[in-house]
Amino acid sequence: MAKDRNPDDFLPLTPAMFHILLALADQDRHGYEIMREVDERTAGKVRLGPGTLYGSIKRMLGDELIEELDERPDPEMDDERRRYYRLSGFGRRVAVAEAERLAALVKVARTKKLLSVHRV
Amino acid sequence: MKTNIPLSFRIYELLLVAYPCEFRDEYGPLMAQLFRDRYRDEATKHKLAILLYWCVVVNDLVVTAFKEHAEKRKGDGFMNNLRRDLIGLSASAAIAVAAFALLSYGRSNEVSAILVFGRILDAVATAGIIGNIVVFLLARITKWDPLRIALWTFLIVNLVPAIVLALVGPKIDPQFRLTATLTSYVVSFLFWFSLHYAWHSAGRNALAKS
Numbered sequence: 001m002a003k004d005r006n007p008d009d010f011l012p013l014t015p016a017m018f019h020i021l022l023a024l025a026d027q028d029r030h031g032y033e034i035m036r037e038v039d040e041r042t043a044g045k046v047r048l049g050p051g052t053l054y055g056s057i058k059r060m061l062g063d064e065l066i067e068e069l070d071e072r073p074d075p076e077m078d079d080e081r082r083r084y085y086r087l088s089g090f091g092r093r094v095a096v097a098e099a100e101r102l103a104a105l106v107k108v109a110r111t112k113k114l115l116s117v118h119r120v
Numbered sequence: 121m122k123t124n125i126p127l128s129f130r131i132y133e134l135l136l137v138a139y140p141c142e143f144r145d146e147y148g149p150l151m152a153q154l155f156r157d158r159y160r161d162e163a164t165k166h167k168l169a170i171l172l173y174w175c176v177v178v179n180d181l182v183v184t185a186f187k188e189h190a191e192k193r194k195g196d197g198f199m200n201n202l203r204r205d206l207i208g209l210s211a212s213a214a215i216a217v218a219a220f221a222l223l224s225y226g227r228s229n230e231v232s233a234i235l236v237f238g239r240i241l242d243a244v245a246t247a248g249i250i251g252n253i254v255v256f257l258l259a260r261i262t263k264w265d266p267l268r269i270a271l272w273t274f275l276i277v278n279l280v281p282a283i284v285l286a287l288v289g290p291k292i293d294p295q296f297r298l299t300a301t302l303t304s305y306v307v308s309f310l311f312w313f314s315l316h317y318a319w320h321s322a323g324r325n326a327l328a329k330s
Contacts, residue, residue, distance in 0.1 A: 047176055049179070050177070050180065052183075053154065054147040054150060054151050
C-alpha cells in the first residue's frame with residue numbers, strides 16, 4: 001500500500017511531525033524519549049506537549065509513517081507500560097522528501113542573501 | 121515541592137477529560153505518563169520551571185483537545201447528524217404545538233370530540249416539549265445510544281408528572297380521574313417513544329444504504 005503512495009502528498013509536514021520523524025530516524029524510541037530528543041536537539045526551542053506528541057503519533061500511525069513495536073528494545077531495563085515507535089520505510093521517504101523541500105528553501109534564502117554561506 | 125507533585129499529576133489526569141473519549145482511552149495513560157516524566161525533570165530545575173511547564177501543558181491541551189474534537193466531528197459526519205437531529209427536534213416541537221393548539225381550540229369552542237382526548241393531548245404536548253429538548257441535548261453531548269436516551273427520558277418525563285398528579289390530583293380537584301390521567305401519560309410515552317424508534321430505524325436504514 002505504501003509503495004503506491006507519493007511522499008510529496010504528505011508535504012509540508014507539521015513541525016511536530018517532522019521532529020518526530022527526525023527523532024526516530026536513528027533509533028526506536030518511546031514517547032518520552034522522542035520528547036527529550038527533540039528538546040535536546042533544538043536546545044529547548046521546540047517543546048512538544050503530551051497532546052501534540054500523541055496527536056501527531058496517532059495521525060502518523062494512521063498514515064503508516066511510523067509503526068508501533070510489538071517487542072521492546074530492552075525489556076529488563078524498561079517500564080512495560082511504554083510504547084515504542086519505529087520509522088516505517090514510507091515514513092523515511094516522507095522525511096527525506098521534507099528535508100529536501102526545506103533544503104531547497106534554505107538554498108533560495110541563501111540566493112536572496114537572507115542567510116550567509118557559512119550559516120545554516 | 122514534593123507534596124505538590126501528586127496533586128499536579130491528578131489535576132493533569134482530570135484535565136484529560138477535555139479530549140474525545142476514544143483518544144483518551146488510547147493515549148490518555150501515555151500522556152499522563154509523559155506528563156509525570158517531564159514534570160519530574162522540570163522539578164529538578166527551579167520553581168519557575170514548573171510554572172512554565174504548566175503554561176506549555178495547558179496551551180498544548182487547549183489547542184490539541186480542540187483539534188482532536190474537530191477531527192472526530194469531521195469523521196462522524198457531525199453536521200449531517202446535527203441537521204438530522206434538528207429536523208427531528210423541529211418536527212417534535214411542531215407536533216407538541218399542534219397538540220396544544222388543538223386542545224386550546226377544543227376548550228374554547230367546547231368541541232367534545234377534542235375534549236375527550238384533552239388529557240392525552242395535554243400529556244403529549246407537555247412531555248413532548250420537555251422530553252425532546254432533553255433527548256436532543258443528551259444525544260449531542262454524550263455518547264449514549266440515542267434510542268436508549270429517548271426511552272429513559274420519555275419514561276421519566278411521563279412517569280414523574282403521572283405520579284405527582286396521582287398523589288396531588290385528588291386533593292386539589294374532587295373530580296380528578298386517576299385512570300384517565302395515567303392512561304394519558306402511558307399513551308404519551310408510547311407515542312413519543314414509537315416516534316423516536318421509527319426515526320432511529322429510518323436513520324439506520326439510510327446509513328446502511330449509503
